[in-house]
Amino acid sequence: MASKLIEKYFRYEHLPQIWCQGCGNGIILRDVVKAIDDLGLDVDKTVIVSGIGCSSRAAGYLNFLTLHTTHGRAVAFATGIKMARPELNVIVLAGDGDLSAIGGNHLIHAARRNINITVIAFNNNIYGMTGGQYSPTTPTGDYGTTAPYGNIDRPFDIALLAKGAGATYVAKGDCFHVVQTTKLIRDGIKHNGFSIIEVADVCPTYYGRKNKKGNAVDMMTYQKENMISAEAALAMSEEERKGKIIVGKICENDYPELTEEYQKIIDRVMVK
């Protein structure tokens, strides 16, 4: 199956990817492509947008119109694309730093506007591309190359941040549970409104090594053994949820979609 997906959707001549052995980015990218394939999205009407970071390199490997933009701005580029040509499917692939640090403002405003784009947040809890500095999702107490004495920042929960900002479809997935994660991505793309799927990524090179999480297999095993469903997580206290990998839908609701609302204005005022 994987090879069929590669043939159909990847820029074969540019493989293998630049990612480290054991990196979770490839797994998440496969889930995205599988979801696109399941939905039968028109490749010529789908634009993939990414920011800057290890994970953002994902866009370039896909044989769509792909925009590898500037650090943090992927969602803003995507907003322009969707607003200017609402008939296109727009999917954003970016890292936790890209989306929630430098690009946090764009993320919450796109969620607030409920513009119909889908964001896949590759959350490896660290800045991978620049060599392992702590990010807004690095748990308190963990280490990074700029947190040599342990991180004293309080982390964001990207999914809850987006939900709070008004995202109408929010889910969490991981690298181990590919079937569930693929389905969550599929549902997110299908959803008419702003959707985000935060996927727990695996960065053995930096996050893993800095925090003694073992190799890629150990990190995947951790996801397998510590997964809880979104419903189960709801019933838990913050303390109990610590270290758990949540997989499932956080919320899905209906709200007028931005470009459809704008179309109503055009229908009303356009000079024929």
Next chain:
Amino acid sequence: MSKKVLMQGNAACVAGAIKAGMRFFAGYPITPSTEIAEMASLKLPTVGGHFIQMEDELASMAAIIGASCVGVKSMTATSGPGFSLKQENIGYACMAEIPCVIVNVQRSGPSTGLPTSPSQGDVMQSRWGTHGDHPMIVLSPSSVTETYYLTIRAFNLAEKYKTPVILLMDEIIGHLREGIEINDEDVQIIERNKLDLNENKKGYEVSGDELVPSKHLQGNMKYNITGLSHGFDGFPTNNNKVAGELHERLMKKIDENKDDIVTYQEYKTDDADTIVVCFGGSARIVATAVDMAREEGYKVGMFRAITIWPSPEEALRKLSERVKRIIVVEHNYGQYLLEVQRIVNNPNCKIDFLGKVDGTVIIPDEVLKVIKEVK
């Protein structure tokens, strides 16, 4: 057919943009450019286009590039602090060769400065604001009518050379209301080809001496667009030869087309021994001062850069070879002055400067005084 209307400079900019085919605008309010966003929000849906007020100027710049990548002519407008915020993505548009128009109605700086006061302090930032070597086209109108036509030209140049174009206005022109006569008969619009989604060619491919990639954004949907150095298919590369060739082509596509891009105005220069160099709103003051000086018998003329980057180097150098004196007048501390000093190569031609940075407008008498101060 021409029609006469009373219009503000900022409104003329939007009218020109829509005439040029702008169908997407993203912006964030800032004085003295705000009317451009307001007009765009009013007019765009009436022609089936889209307006969005983004969360900041970084986002606005990103959004117009995104829209342009999918075939929609796009513009943003800002001033001072907002122009600073747009710089990173302006560089992206240079590197990825994305046509778009950025309007900067200059205000006094640095920082928040004097928000409602006229200034021309962004001359150098408009040329070199984003990091790295890059090409740049900057146009500066001196009247409301010219704002209309130059906005159209900005879109055309952006499409032709696949590059961002900056319309560098100033508060004097942006907020000026005057009767303008629009005659669209001779207006030529360079259209973006319709996207043919099925064609699969390398987007950035150039052959031979070609400086602008003809396939790029002209119907080839499935390729990569990046701010990293890239090959013909837009995929990032670390290959120094490929990177070097790309960078050189980006600079050359503007440098070697200066004849097509550069425009300027000469006023009463034929017999002049003194030339006042200016651009934008300052030119109105200078033209009046020139007339006043002429009445008193001074042989003085005006040279106005319309395309300020690339500068009208050749024409100005030629002129400087036969005059005794050049006076540069601008509402800043001497930015275009540096370019004029670079250009002028005649030891017998003295270069003087009149500038202002206190937020007030230079008046013709002040220019006249400098003209008469023959040292």
